[in-house]
Amino acid sequence: MTDNPDRKPASLLRQDARTRARNAAERRFRWYGIGAIAISMIALVVLLATILTDGAGAFRQTYLNIPVTLDAAVLDPKGNRDPAEMAKVLTLTYGKVLDKAVGDAVAREAIQVEGLTEKDIKGLVSREASAQVRNRVLAEPELVGQTVAFDVLTGGRIDGYFKGRVTMESAERDSNTSPRQLQLAQALADRGMIVTRFNWNFLRLADASDQRPEAAGVGAAIVGSFYMMLVVLVLAVPIGIAASIYLEEFAPKNRCTDIIEVNISNLAAVPSIVFGILGLAAFINFAGLPQSAPIVGGLVLTLMTLPRIIIPTRAALKAVPPSIRDAALGVGASKMQSVFHHVLPLATPGILTGMILGLAQALGETAPLLLIGMVAFIRDIPSGLPSGLFDPASALPVQVYNWTQRSDPAFIERASGAIIVLLVFLLCMNVLAIWLRRKFERRW
Amino acid sequence: MYDTNRRVENAVTPDDIKIQARKVQVYYGDKHALKDVDVDILDKTVTAFIGPSGCGKSTFLRCINRMNDTIPIARVEGRILLDNEDIYDRRVDPVQLRAKVGMVFQKPNPFPKSIYDNVAYGPRIHGLARNRAELDGIVEGALRGAALWNEVKDRLGEPGTGLSGGQQQRLCIARAVATSPEVLLMDEPCSALDPIATAQVEELIEELRSRFSVVIVTHSMQQAARVSQKTAFFHLGNLVEYGDTDDIFTRPKDSRTEAYISGRIG
Numbered sequence: 001m002t003d004n005p006d007r008k009p010a011s012l013l014r015q016d017a018r019t020r021a022r023n024a025a026e027r028r029f030r031w032y033g034i035g036a037i038a039i040s041m042i043a044l045v046v047l048l049a050t051i052l053t054d055g056a057g058a059f060r061q062t063y064l065n066i067p068v069t070l071d072a073a074v075l076d077p078k079g080n081r082d083p084a085e086m087a088k089v090l091t092l093t094y095g096k097v098l099d100k101a102v103g104d105a106v107a108r109e110a111i112q113v114e115g116l117t118e119k120d121i122k123g124l125v126s127r128e129a130s131a132q133v134r135n136r137v138l139a140e141p142e143l144v145g146q147t148v149a150f151d152v153l154t155g156g157r158i159d160g161y162f163k164g165r166v167t168m169e170s171a172e173r174d175s176n177t178s179p180r181q182l183q184l185a186q187a188l189a190d191r192g193m194i195v196t197r198f199n200w201n202f203l204r205l206a207d208a209s210d211q212r213p214e215a216a217g218v219g220a221a222i223v224g225s226f227y228m229m230l231v232v233l234v235l236a237v238p239i240g241i242a243a244s245i246y247l248e249e250f251a252p253k254n255r256c257t258d259i260i261e262v263n264i265s266n267l268a269a270v271p272s273i274v275f276g277i278l279g280l281a282a283f284i285n286f287a288g289l290p291q292s293a294p295i296v297g298g299l300v301l302t303l304m305t306l307p308r309i310i311i312p313t314r315a316a317l318k319a320v321p322p323s324i325r326d327a328a329l330g331v332g333a334s335k336m337q338s339v340f341h342h343v344l345p346l347a348t349p350g351i352l353t354g355m356i357l358g359l360a361q362a363l364g365e366t367a368p369l370l371l372i373g374m375v376a377f378i379r380d381i382p383s384g385l386p387s388g389l390f391d392p393a394s395a396l397p398v399q400v401y402n403w404t405q406r407s408d409p410a411f412i413e414r415a416s417g418a419i420i421v422l423l424v425f426l427l428c429m430n431v432l433a434i435w436l437r438r439k440f441e442r443r444w
Numbered sequence: 445m446y447d448t449n450r451r452v453e454n455a456v457t458p459d460d461i462k463i464q465a466r467k468v469q470v471y472y473g474d475k476h477a478l479k480d481v482d483v484d485i486l487d488k489t490v491t492a493f494i495g496p497s498g499c500g501k502s503t504f505l506r507c508i509n510r511m512n513d514t515i516p517i518a519r520v521e522g523r524i525l526l527d528n529e530d531i532y533d534r535r536v537d538p539v540q541l542r543a544k545v546g547m548v549f550q551k552p553n554p555f556p557k558s559i560y561d562n563v564a565y566g567p568r569i570h571g572l573a574r575n576r577a578e579l580d581g582i583v584e585g586a587l588r589g590a591a592l593w594n595e596v597k598d599r600l601g602e603p604g605t606g607l608s609g610g611q612q613q614r615l616c617i618a619r620a621v622a623t624s625p626e627v628l629l630m631d632e633p634c635s636a637l638d639p640i641a642t643a644q645v646e647e648l649i650e651e652l653r654s655r656f657s658v659v660i661v662t663h664s665m666q667q668a669a670r671v672s673q674k675t676a677f678f679h680l681g682n683l684v685e686y687g688d689t690d691d692i693f694t695r696p697k698d699s700r701t702e703a704y705i706s707g708r709i710g
Contacts, residue, residue: 252516253516321553323549323551323553324553324555324556325514326511326514326547326549326553327549327553327554327555327616327619328555328565329511329514329542330509330511330542330546330547330548330549330620331542331543331546331565331566331569331619331620331622331623332539332540332541332542332543332566332569332570332623333539333565333569334539337569341565341569342555346556
């Protein structure tokens with residue numbers, strides 16, 4: 001021990017001020033990190049919870065099970081059961097038949113609700129229900145003249161009542177329903193005539209008009225998105241990978257390739273709506289392709305996805321150690337052999353990951369599709385390939401956008417349901433990307 | 445200090461010239477990396493290139509099988525003749541050249557494939573085997589030639605990258621040998637190996653000499669003295685001295701060579 005405190009030998013058993021400050025800084029940083037993770041996890045959970053609670057209803061649907069007397073004199077006036085002749089009977093007529101059936105059913109069950117009007121009874125079933133009945137009768141003409149049990153869609157408000165969206169209080173202020181109607185519906189449900197089932201039609205049917213959210217589905221959107229992904233897969237993936245291999249392995253390094261490189265990076269940063277304008281000008285106005293068609297959407301998304309495939313693919317190729325290229329060239333492989341036999345297999349996991357994430361991004365893209373007319377009201381599911389590529393179609397994210405614009409709150413439920421479908425597809429693609437990366441990952 | 449038996453071996457060196465380099469210049473961009481190199485490399489001889497780091501010995505080695513072609517900024521002038529044919533002639537395809545002039549690199553770099561496929565790759569792309577049995581024969585011969593056969597014969601299907609460092613390097617030598625080259629270039633083949641693996645590779649080099657000309661770049665002067673019959677000393681891009689290994693190490697003519705081998709420069 002000396003008198004000078006500065007020269008006192010420091011004990012290892014006690015932290016000095018500097019070490020304490022450094023340790024405190026590290027601890028603080030860890031807490032920042034944990035905080036950041038916590039915030040993002042909470043955001044994710046809230047997002048998923050909101051979408052799932054809002055959208056789960058779209059996968060369930062309420063049906064009214066009633067016997068409908070198909071009066072031959074009304075539905076087949078000529079009496080020859082010819083579907084062509086029967087098709088002349090309008091949906092409106094079927095509506096009247098259905099209204100009578102509902103009225104009869106209510107009367108038969110002797111349900112007593114005070115102040116129940118005819119409008120309340122008619123409003124039980126969806127406007128789409130009469131079309132459902134008509135379609136089935138036209139498909140099976142022999143039903144005419146019989147009394148057949150039908151499962152018809154209930155109206156959007158009734159559907160909402162059984163999913164908890166519509167309450168007696170809200171019905172009081174709603175011109176489209178009334179507490180009396182809901183009481184009637186409840187009474188029918190108690191008798192087992194109104195049932196709620198899994199809604200396969202949500203995945204099968206196309207969009208429906210503003211007044212019948214209960215009949216709207218994402219079928220056309222799924223098919224449209226699928227066709228567009230097919231176009232992107234067939235065009236963007238081979239072009240993107242070929243361009244990357246050429247640029248990375250074969251192209252001379254000069255000013256020209258530098259300019260190309262910078263422009264590819266710039267293209268990846270171009271807002272997607274700009275690609276929509278380009279698609280409108282080039283594919284629809286100039287090339288004359290039809291509006292709202294998956295082929296145009298696919299081409300626009302291809303342009304948008306190309307740089308997003310090229311950049312990760314080049315990174316994956318660059319990550320292959322040069323010693324592998326030297327080894328191949330050293331035993332007398334040609335440039336092409338060294339690339340295709342050695343470099344490409346090693347880069348495969350990275351390329352596949354980039355490719356699938358590029359496709360997933362394209363699947364979720366909305367803005368460019370709005371400009372090429374895919375936001376239109378699509379009533380029919382596109383036909384099979386290849387002609388279906390030119391049929392009007394929607395796409396999942398556009399369908400979501402479309403439904404959120406509608407006034408009926410039932411469409412919010414449908415939009416959330418469509419988001420769930422979209423998220424499931426994206427999740428599948430990401431899982432596929434991870435699986436492929438694991439499968440092809442090799443050490444060197 | 446060095447093995448005196450070496451002189452006897454030197455005496456039996458056949459003096460037909462395999463590679464003849466005249467006025468070889470290499471530029472990397474503006475940098476003049478190799479200046480006026482004249483050297484005659486003999487067949488069935490081990491030639492060692494020694495010199496301090498950055499002296500151009502690896503650069504010259506890579507000129508011999510035109511691996512410098514893969515570096516965009518590299519430019520080679522002068523003439524290198526292999527069996528009296530200029531390898532920088534416009535008609536020469538470097539791919540064909542590299543089948544004749546094999547190369548082993550500093551770091552073992554087996555392909556991430558099976559041991560068998562590593563060795564069979566060269567013969568396959570050059571069409572050296574007509575059927576599977578012939579290919580099996582070539583692979584076995586190459587692995588035996590690289591003194592690796594006994595260690596791997598039961599696990600030819602396992603990845604080459606799973607071998608130890610020394611085994612990997614011998615696998616790379618087997619891979620180079622499998623294409624039956626006439627010249628084998630080795631760029632510091634032992635720098636990543638431990639002394640035991642180094643001894644095995646050196647023993648191997650001695651055996652390979654009976655079949656072709658071996659050119660080895662090494663940082664270890666002891667290694668050069670042990671394995672080579674001819675030694676070239678490079679310094680700052682110049683070939684300072686070239687001659688019999690014994691002469692270089694015992695009676696260097698140039699003061700720079702003497703300074704280097706006695707440890708004063710480099």
